[in-house]
Amino acid sequence: xxxxxxxxxxxxxxxxxxxxxxxxxxxxxxxxxxxxxxxxxxxxxxxxxxxxxxxxxxxxxxxxxxxxxxxxxxxxxxxxxxxxxxxxxxxxxxxxxxxxxxxxxxxxxxxxxxxxxxxx
Numbered sequence: 533x534x535x536x537x538x539x540x541x542x543x544x545x546x547x548x549x550x551x552x553x554x555x556x557x558x559x560x561x562x563x564x565x566x567x568x569x570x571x572x573x574x575x576x577x578x579x580x581x582x583x584x585x586x587x588x589x590x591x592x593x594x595x596x597x598x599x600x601x602x603x604x605x606x607x608x609x610x611x612x613x614x615x616x617x618x619x620x621x622x623x624x625x626x627x628x629x630x631x632x633x634x635x636x637x638x639x640x641x642x643x644x645x646x647x648x649x650x651x652x
Contacts, residue, residue, distance in 0.1 A: 568645075571645060594615070597615070598611045598612055598615050599611075601614065601615070
């Protein structure tokens with residue numbers, strides 16, 4: 533009888549430990565999910581605020597630059613064409629090097645953000 537009682541006690545303890553582990557893991561995953569959502573949301577807000585202001589500033593600088601280039605060239609239309617071609621060339625360069633310029637750094641940043649916290 534003592535052997536059966538010991539087995540029952542050991543089984544209860546193992547079951548209780550397993551339930552506690554599952555509960556702690558679930559709580560950790562909920563906190564980790566909240567952390568990632570908060571980081572993503574704060575990043576989006578920063579991008580919208582800073583990106584919006586930079587967009588307005590670059591647009592105004594671009595307009596002023598086109599007007600100035602138009603005065604130098606004697607034609608605003610030619611200034612617009614040269615500026616547009618410059619943007620097309622810049623876009624092609626970014627497209628050709630998109631993996632090294634955009635994809636890899638973004639994935640590394642997200643991986644560091646996500647996986648460094650799993651160890652802590």
